[in-house]
Amino acid sequence: MNHTIALAGNPNSGKTTMFNQLTGSAQYVGNWPGVTVEKKEGRLKSDKESIIQDLPGIYSLSPYTLEEVVSRTYLIEQRPEAIINVIDASNLERNLYLTTQLAELGVPMVLALNMMDTVKKRGQSINKEKLGRMLGCDAVFTAAVHAEGMEEVAQKAKEAATSGRLPKTASFSSPVENALQRISALIQDAADETYLRWLSIKLFERDEKVMSGLDFSETAKNQLEAIIAECEAAMDDDSESIITSERYQYIAGIMGECVQKGREQLTAVSDRIDTVVTNRILALPIFAFVMWLVYFISMATVGTMGTDWVNDVLFADIVAGTVDAVLGALGISGMLASLIQDGIVAGAGAVLGFLPQMMVLFFCLAILEDCGYMARIAFIMDRMFRRFGLSGKSFIPMLVAIGCGVPGVMASRTIENERDRKLTIMTTTFMPCGAKLPIIALIAGALFDGSPAVAASAYFVGIAAIVCSGIILKKMKTFAGEPAPFVMELPAYHIPSGRNVLLHMWDKAKSFVRRAGVIILPATILVWFLSTFSWSLSTVEDTADSILASVGNLIAPLFAPLGWGDWQSAVAAFTGLIAKENVVGTFGVLFEYAGELSEDGTEIWSTLAAAFTPAAGYSFLVFNLLCAPCFAAIGAIKREMGSAKWTMIAVGYQCLLAYVAAMWVYQFGRLLSGEGFSTGTAVAATTLLGFLYLLLRPAQSCEKKQLCRAGKVSEAR
Amino acid sequence: MKTLKDSNPGDRVSVVKLHGQGATKRRIMDMGITKGVQIFVRKVAPLGDPVQVTVRNYELSLRKADAEMIEIQ
Numbered sequence: 001m002n003h004t005i006a007l008a009g010n011p012n013s014g015k016t017t018m019f020n021q022l023t024g025s026a027q028y029v030g031n032w033p034g035v036t037v038e039k040k041e042g043r044l045k046s047d048k049e050s051i052i053q054d055l056p057g058i059y060s061l062s063p064y065t066l067e068e069v070v071s072r073t074y075l076i077e078q079r080p081e082a083i084i085n086v087i088d089a090s091n092l093e094r095n096l097y098l099t100t101q102l103a104e105l106g107v108p109m110v111l112a113l114n115m116m117d118t119v120k121k122r123g124q125s126i127n128k129e130k131l132g133r134m135l136g137c138d139a140v141f142t143a144a145v146h147a148e149g150m151e152e153v154a155q156k157a158k159e160a161a162t163s164g165r166l167p168k169t170a171s172f173s174s175p176v177e178n179a180l181q182r183i184s185a186l187i188q189d190a191a192d193e194t195y196l197r198w199l200s201i202k203l204f205e206r207d208e209k210v211m212s213g214l215d216f217s218e219t220a221k222n223q224l225e226a227i228i229a230e231c232e233a234a235m236d237d238d239s240e241s242i243i244t245s246e247r248y249q250y251i252a253g254i255m256g257e258c259v260q261k262g263r264e265q266l267t268a269v270s271d272r273i274d275t276v277v278t279n280r281i282l283a284l285p286i287f288a289f290v291m292w293l294v295y296f297i298s299m300a301t302v303g304t305m306g307t308d309w310v311n312d313v314l315f316a317d318i319v320a321g322t323v324d325a326v327l328g329a330l331g332i333s334g335m336l337a338s339l340i341q342d343g344i345v346a347g348a349g350a351v352l353g354f355l356p357q358m359m360v361l362f363f364c365l366a367i368l369e370d371c372g373y374m375a376r377i378a379f380i381m382d383r384m385f386r387r388f389g390l391s392g393k394s395f396i397p398m399l400v401a402i403g404c405g406v407p408g409v410m411a412s413r414t415i416e417n418e419r420d421r422k423l424t425i426m427t428t429t430f431m432p433c434g435a436k437l438p439i440i441a442l443i444a445g446a447l448f449d450g451s452p453a454v455a456a457s458a459y460f461v462g463i464a465a466i467v468c469s470g471i472i473l474k475k476m477k478t479f480a481g482e483p484a485p486f487v488m489e490l491p492a493y494h495i496p497s498g499r500n501v502l503l504h505m506w507d508k509a510k511s512f513v514r515r516a517g518v519i520i521l522p523a524t525i526l527v528w529f530l531s532t533f534s535w536s537l538s539t540v541e542d543t544a545d546s547i548l549a550s551v552g553n554l555i556a557p558l559f560a561p562l563g564w565g566d567w568q569s570a571v572a573a574f575t576g577l578i579a580k581e582n583v584v585g586t587f588g589v590l591f592e593y594a595g596e597l598s599e600d601g602t603e604i605w606s607t608l609a610a611a612f613t614p615a616a617g618y619s620f621l622v623f624n625l626l627c628a629p630c631f632a633a634i635g636a637i638k639r640e641m642g643s644a645k646w647t648m649i650a651v652g653y654q655c656l657l658a659y660v661a662a663m664w665v666y667q668f669g670r671l672l673s674g675e676g677f678s679t680g681t682a683v684a685a686t687t688l689l690g691f692l693y694l695l696l697r698p699a700q701s702c703e704k705k706q707l708c709r710a711g712k713v714s715e716a717r
Numbered sequence: 718m719k720t721l722k723d724s725n726p727g728d729r730v731s732v733v734k735l736h737g738q739g740a741t742k743r744r745i746m747d748m749g750i751t752k753g754v755q756i757f758v759r760k761v762a763p764l765g766d767p768v769q770v771t772v773r774n775y776e777l778s779l780r781k782a783d784a785e786m787i788e789i790q
Binding site: 059060062093094097237240241248278279284375382383384386486487491 | 735738739740741742743744745746747748749751752753754760761762763764765766767769773774775776777778779780783
């Protein structure tokens with residue numbers, strides 16, 4: 001029989017692990033329509049006809065977060081035939097809160113009491129028969145990490161789908177039940193029997209999303225409001241809080257009946273780890289060490305070895321050599337060969353070159369996430385990041401971006417709040433990534449006697465750009481408002497499951513190659529085309545005659561205020577869009593250096609020193625550090641933003657900031673070296689004042705916190 | 718009025734009422750902080766914010782700004 005079964009549960013309940021166990025590797029990952037919330041679907045391993053729909057991890061079905069709205073819309077409108085409610089049995093009380101809400105949707109349900117191994121270790125016991133009776137559905141013990149109980153869950157879910165037995169809904173105290181009954185009477189003609197309870201409760205909570213979906217007369221609305229107000233007055237609380245409290249009271253009753261408390265209330269091991277890991281004095285050093293270790297493994301050692309191999313051996317020798325041989329054998333030469341070699345192979349290399357580093361990095365991060373340390377990082381760093389409008393969870397993307405901006409942007413996905421996530425995505429690539437190091441080395445070597453201060457200042461510029469952007473953007477209307485509530489569960493530590501970690505890594509790597517490839521490949525081909533052909537579409541010997549050069553000439557005046565208005569520099573910055581290390585190589589080609597250029601371009605230092613003043617050189621560096629990242633990173637930004645408009649805003653903002661910052665460097669540098677005041681200096685000074693105004697102006701006035709929170713609510717709805 | 722913000726690590730407190738409204742309040746309540754529930758204040762983060770509490774047998778962290786909405790005794 002083919003069934004559609006939805007998988008719902010709290011974050012950290014082991015839902016993802018169970019999904020992987022139930023479906024094997026046959027998964028389809030995408031996004032829910034219109035939003036960036038991930039949508040995963042798979043077929044049951046034991047029965048390929050049945051589809052398992054994974055819902056986002058949620059704590060409630062309130063109308064306030066995207067994930068919750070996505071989940072409830074799916075459950076009500078798509079009507080799966082059964083729900084598997086994954087429950088962290090070691091945290092039963094809070095997990096059952098969602099269960100009471102799921103039970104009201106009129107969909108047959110099975111409870112998967114997961115993490116039973118932990119429960120047993122704590123000496124607790126749960127009477128699943130009794131729990132099942134009280135909630136009107138079957139309950140199954142599972143331990144998804146050890147693949148225990150998976151068959152049974154799948155079987156029970158299919159049975160529930162076939163029988164159509166609906167779970168029991170929570171019963172509340174008499175004043176509330178009374179009010180709900182009167183609301184039911186009000187709407188029963190318009191509503192389906194199975195939804196009646198759900199609708200009544202949602203209307204009682206004044207859920208505007210539900211309310212707007214119903215065709216209500218003015219009189220009915222007034223009657224409804226009167227019923228709610230009466231109950232609120234009687235219970236001295238607002239209706240939403242009344243329902244929440246009632247649910248937890250109902251659950252407390254179930255807990256008393258079905259759970260035998262163990263020797264200890266909490267996971268002692270997890271507690272002991274936390275005494276050290278989030279210790280007042282040790283927390284920061286431990287954190288710094290863990291971050292260094294992740295960086296060291298993925299960027300400095302294992303990952304880099306892989307990336308170097310892919311770049312220098314696989315693509316430079318093996319693939320290029322093989323392709324050469326094949327092309328030769330097939331008698332293909334000239335333009336087509338050039339397209340394949342310099343366009344397609346180079347483009348594929350640009351995508352795949354990152355892959356080993358990224359896979360190692362994703363592996364490390366998956367371990368941190370799976371074992372529970374990621375939540376602690378947010379806990380430790382929140383205070384610092386909130387200062388400039390970001391959240392504790394913004395740290396990871398920025399750390400990762402020191403290696404490569406692409407996984408950095410992708411790592412922003414763990415930030416639930418959409419505003420914080422967008423802000424993080426927009427600023428993450430300001431961190432100087434590995435590919436920008438050759439540019440730093442080139443400028444430092446050619447113009448500053450190789451001073452290490454240049455490299456240090458590059459990181460400082462990156463961090464300053466992030467901090468200032470955070471403060472400025474947070475004051476803009478789109479990002480304004482109180483910081484999102486930071487109410488976060490600190491899950492118990494556990495040993496990560498190898499299978500989970502590997503699957504996680506594989507998922508991320510796959511989606512990177514797919515999404516970045518789609519953008520990078522056409523882009524490299526385009527640049528190849530532009531630099532190979534002249535306007536008359538004949539191939540050129542000298543790049544100076546190409547379309548690229550004439551475009552460079554066209555846009556070069558734009559960069560004159562930054563001190564580098566020649567077409568070579570403009571084109572070099574432009575080719576940085578493909579990969580930042582290309583900037584150095586392009587200079588080599590454009591300054592007509594014939595030999596093979598070393599990575600930091602030592603051979604062209606003297607040419608460059610003649611072409612640039614130090615101020616212009618540093619301005620060029622600043623521009624390249626801050627401007628639009630490479631196409632791969634822009635692709636990642638597009639994927640994580642989920643909208644072309646936001647991608648343009650992000651890239652536009654980065655370019656704008658890069659432009660003005662570089663202008664300040666050049667113009668004030670000129671002034672300091674005694675070249676006198678000019679129009680350029682005036683423009684630079686004006687923009688700097690504007691920037692300082694944006695930075696220092698008071699945040700949107702929010703005299704009363706209450707008012708502000710109320711404002712946010714209406715916006716969220 | 719005493720709020721959770723005023724409590725110290727090691728305190729065992731009981732929730733009297735939740736102030737504020739809308740999404741933040743709902744979120745705090747969804748996580749199990751409702752009228753009458755017992756809260757154990759476990760620790761404060763190294764930089765002074767947020768706080769970590771034990772409620773309904775699990776660990777929760779929340780910012781002091783949000784803890785201010787929770788009236789305790």
